[in-house]
Amino acid sequence: MTAATPLLPPADWRDFLALTKPRVMTLVVFTGLCGMLAAPPVNGHTIHPIIAFTAILCIALGAGAAGALNQWYEADLDAKMRRTQKRPLPDGRMDRQAALHFGVGLAAFSVILMFVAVNVAAAAILTVSILFYVLIYTVWLKRRTPQNIVIGGAAGAFPPLIGWAAATGDVALLPLLLFGLVFLWTPPHFWALALFVKTDYANAGVPMLPVVAGERVTRTHIGLYTIPMAIAAVAPWPLGLTGPIYGGIATATTILFGVLALIVATRTTGADDTMKPEKRLFSYSILYLFVVFGALVVDRWVFA
Ligand code: HEM
Numbered sequence: 001m002t003a004a005t006p007l008l009p010p011a012d013w014r015d016f017l018a019l020t021k022p023r024v025m026t027l028v029v030f031t032g033l034c035g036m037l038a039a040p041p042v043n044g045h046t047i048h049p050i051i052a053f054t055a056i057l058c059i060a061l062g063a064g065a066a067g068a069l070n071q072w073y074e075a076d077l078d079a080k081m082r083r084t085q086k087r088p089l090p091d092g093r094m095d096r097q098a099a100l101h102f103g104v105g106l107a108a109f110s111v112i113l114m115f116v117a118v119n120v121a122a123a124a125i126l127t128v129s130i131l132f133y134v135l136i137y138t139v140w141l142k143r144r145t146p147q148n149i150v151i152g153g154a155a156g157a158f159p160p161l162i163g164w165a166a167a168t169g170d171v172a173l174l175p176l177l178l179f180g181l182v183f184l185w186t187p188p189h190f191w192a193l194a195l196f197v198k199t200d201y202a203n204a205g206v207p208m209l210p211v212v213a214g215e216r217v218t219r220t221h222i223g224l225y226t227i228p229m230a231i232a233a234v235a236p237w238p239l240g241l242t243g244p245i246y247g248g249i250a251t252a253t254t255i256l257f258g259v260l261a262l263i264v265a266t267r268t269t270g271a272d273d274t275m276k277p278e279k280r281l282f283s284y285s286i287l288y289l290f291v292v293f294g295a296l297v298v299d300r301w302v303f304a
């Protein structure tokens, strides 16, 4: 049943903000910004600061809209998981219709503004990423297959491409590698977390890998995905797409990622295990992406 009831008071602005999953979106927006700042000038011109700001705003609004539509669609699941129970919809602080209108309105606004103020390529990729997260991941795959986050995770990998396209009107090998990096990073990022919130997903009936295939298989998959992820992370350097600053930072931080992932991949746990290595890998995965994308920008601006 829907949470819609005429007795609900109007939702607070904080509830609308919570619908946009602001903490997760900071990294989404950061990768978009770095994709933009890593792009070369076109005909001697870099992107105008106002257009750059508008493009980043559109990525933030589009990602927020996708988060809101995700929460609109899966309020029933969120109500069953401890981690998500206090969100505005399952907690009964907001009408479901309001969340739907907010999400659709924000999505349309972000795409139209991107098209009008920036360019068609960035608007098109933004549209694809919103649709990917909402329709492919949330509606289609999440409740059906443990490969949900592998395929659906592509949604979160688009922002570097959007940023680059906003600056150049085009895509190129470097942003495609960055897409590959985030795409291959998502499984270890998410499965590390899924290992320690497995019961939540089991209670909600979501077929995440540890629930369906067990811990052992999940750990092995974390290890296996880390290998191509590491290649995508370091490849821009030997391919001559970045300089040694990026190369050095990406290599060092990726080696540490590999070590932490290997620890998780080779562990077996007992019933009262505190899951410290899994929590560490999850936290590090977030820091890692911030640092690698930050290094890209530092490298580009130091060697320009
Ligand atoms: C399908 C792909 C993904 C899934 C299923 C996933 C899942 C999750 C979950 C369940 C959390 C815990 C959030 C919470 O407690 O509310 C989380 C945290 C986080 N995720 Fe992901 N994630 C995915 C992709 C991404 C992507 C692409 C990014 C950014 C590029 C990202 C960035 C983050 C950040 C920054 C946090 C920490 C948020 C905080 O501090 O609360 N995630 N992720």
Ligand SMILES: CC(C)=CCC/C(C)=C/CC/C(C)=C/COP(=O)(O)OP(=O)(O)O
Residues within 6 Å of the ligand: 021, 024, 028, 059, 062, 063, 066, 067, 070, 084, 126, 129, 130, 133, 142, 155, 156, 158, 159
């Ligand atoms: C530009 C643009 C549209 C970007 C989209 C960004 C995007 C797809 C991010 C994915 C990260 C994310 C919030 C996963 C949460 O999974 P979940 O929804 O299963 O997590 P939950 O259990 O916390 O709801």
